[in-house]
Amino acid sequence: MPTGENLNHAFAGESQASRRYLAFARQAARDGLANVARLFRAAAEAETVHALLELKTAGGIGATAANLETAIAGEAYEFEQMYPKFIAEAAAEKNQPAVEAFRWAMSVERGHHRLYSEALAAVKAGKDVAVDRLFVCDQCGNTVTAPEDICPVCGATRMHYIEVK
Ligand SMILES: [Fe+2]
Numbered sequence: 001m002p003t004g005e006n007l008n009h010a011f012a013g014e015s016q017a018s019r020r021y022l023a024f025a026r027q028a029a030r031d032g033l034a035n036v037a038r039l040f041r042a043a044a045e046a047e048t049v050h051a052l053l054e055l056k057t058a059g060g061i062g063a064t065a066a067n068l069e070t071a072i073a074g075e076a077y078e079f080e081q082m083y084p085k086f087i088a089e090a091a092a093e094k095n096q097p098a099v100e101a102f103r104w105a106m107s108v109e110r111g112h113h114r115l116y117s118e119a120l121a122a123v124k125a126g127k128d129v130a131v132d133r134l135f136v137c138d139q140c141g142n143t144v145t146a147p148e149d150i151c152p153v154c155g156a157t158r159m160h161y162i163e164v165k
């Protein structure tokens with residue numbers, strides 16, 4: 001029965017579409033087309049609704065401790081296996097922008113792995129994690145509890161750190 005696989009496939013497609021439309025919305029805004037930008041943002045929201053429904057229907061959402069374990073495994077795979085291989089391949093092809101994009105992502109996934117691991121330890125002890133402020137660099141995605149003057153991953157200034165509410 002293909003429905004389980006189809007749900008996973010649809011979740012992947014809708015997830016990608018939502019991010020692609022967000023990027024297209026920013027481009028439309030840069031092009032001075034505010035209404036086209038809004039259309040892309042609206043469709044991105046709708047694709048997110050679809051993605052979340054398909055993930056839920058596929059049984060992909062568990063209790064928070066299990067979800068943290070899933071997240072930890074995903075981040076570990078990315079920074080231990082996927083990105084090192086991608087970086088080596090991009091370097092062999094002399095594709096410097098790809099090397100940099102992968103390097104930034106790899107550094108940040110390592111940080112996510114640490115934050116998630118701390119959260120899992122807290123949840124297993126029956127409490128919420130004691131991290132109540134988080135900031136994300138809008139250039140590289142670095143995720144920290146207190147921004148430094150210069151982003152240690154990409155070199156952006158502190159104003160590039162956006163607090164997540
Ligand atoms: Fe991550």
Ligand SMILES: [Fe+2]
Pocket residue numbers: 137138139140141142151152153154155156
């Ligand atoms: Fe950064």
